[in-house]
Amino acid sequence: MAVWLEIIVRTLVAVVVLFGLTKLLGKRQISQLSLFEYITGITIGDLAATVSIDVNSDWYLGMIAMAVWASISLGIEFIQIKSKKGRNFIDGSSTVLIQNGKILEDNLKKEKLTNEELLEQLRKKNVFKAAEVEFALIEPDGEINVLLKKEYQPITPSHLGIKVAPEPEPQAVILDGEIMDEPLATLGFNRQWLNTELQKLGVTLDNVYLGQVDGYGQFYVDLYDDLLQVPEPQEKPYLLAQLKKCEADLEMFALSIKDPIGKKMYGDCSTQMIxxxxxxxxxxSQ
Structure with missing residues (x-):
């Protein structure tokens, strides 16, 4: 076999084996890899490259080495799943960097972090003052998580005692100018409804790069032509305005009517509308 042809065959075999081993080892992100998993990935990749071009060695020896590395990695993952002590030894554990608003300098030294690096990581969490932090720790993967003090936490509907309904999952109904019938049917709509919505926006199907419908039936599009401005749907703001108008009318009736029974009825209806x-x-308001 010609050398160039042998290299092609070796490379194809190495790619197939490498892809299989990668699927076997899982799909954790780079930032989630432990130190050993990171080393394993580099080593297996280097072995695959060696198998591809080293025509003077037997290709199956490289495959055996790749399989051994993958087996060791799987064994370590099994230990991590079954044993907390083993997991702490291999991956390490979280380290507290800030507690009760106080920076723990000894823990910073332990993790080989400078105060500038800590401030940099805090800024990535949109925290620009260390005094606003109640609690911060560094995870085994190097990620720093932060809990702000109560007075600096963003206000949420739960803080105001407002119950918010679950947000239904939006569906992509147009991709690359093609209508996706399955997600459209999941929302209870059809192509005729979709064409009507496109006509309202004044756009054609072939100019739509992405079209989405949220769980409340609002239709949003992103066009191929970035210079075209698509008007935002106004159904929600219009409905909210109508509800407020109804409440104002009920309140006006309650104030203007003289009959006590009618005044109470309109007043109760106004309260319920609020x-x-x-x-x-x-x-x-979304």
Whole structure:
């Protein structure tokens, strides 16, 4: 066999084996890899490259070496799953860097972090003042997680006592100018509805790069032509405005009517309408 042809065959075999071993070892992200997993990935990749071009050695020896490295990695993963002590020994454990708002200098030295590096990591979490941090720790993968003090945490609907309905999953109904019938049917719509929505926006199907429908039936598009401005859907703001108008009308009736029974009825309806508006406002304001 010619050398160039042998290299092609070796490379194809190495790619297939490497792909299989990668699928076998899992699909953790680079930032989630332990030190040994990182070393294993580099070594297996180097072995695959060697098998491809080293025509003077037997190719199967490189395959055996790759399989041994993959087996060791699988064995270590099994130990990590079954034993917390083994997991702590191999991956390490989290280290507290800030506790009760106080930076722990000894732990910084232990993790070989400088105060500048700590501040840099805090800025990546949108924290620019260390005094705002209640608790921070560095995970085994090197990621720093931060808990802000109560007074610096963002306000959420739960802080205001507002119950928010679960957000239904949006569906992509147009991809690369092609209608996706399955997600469209999942939302309970059809092509006729979709074509009507496109006509409302004044765009054609072949100019739509991405079209999505959220769980409330709002249709959004991204066009191939970035210079075209697509108007935002106005159904939600319009509905919210109508509800507020109804509440204002009920309140006006309650103030203007003289009959005590009617005044009470309109007043109660106005109160109920305010409660309804408060419940749906987080959804209709999105």
């Amino acid at each position: 409660q309804i508006i408060n419940q749906v406002k987080p959804i209709l």
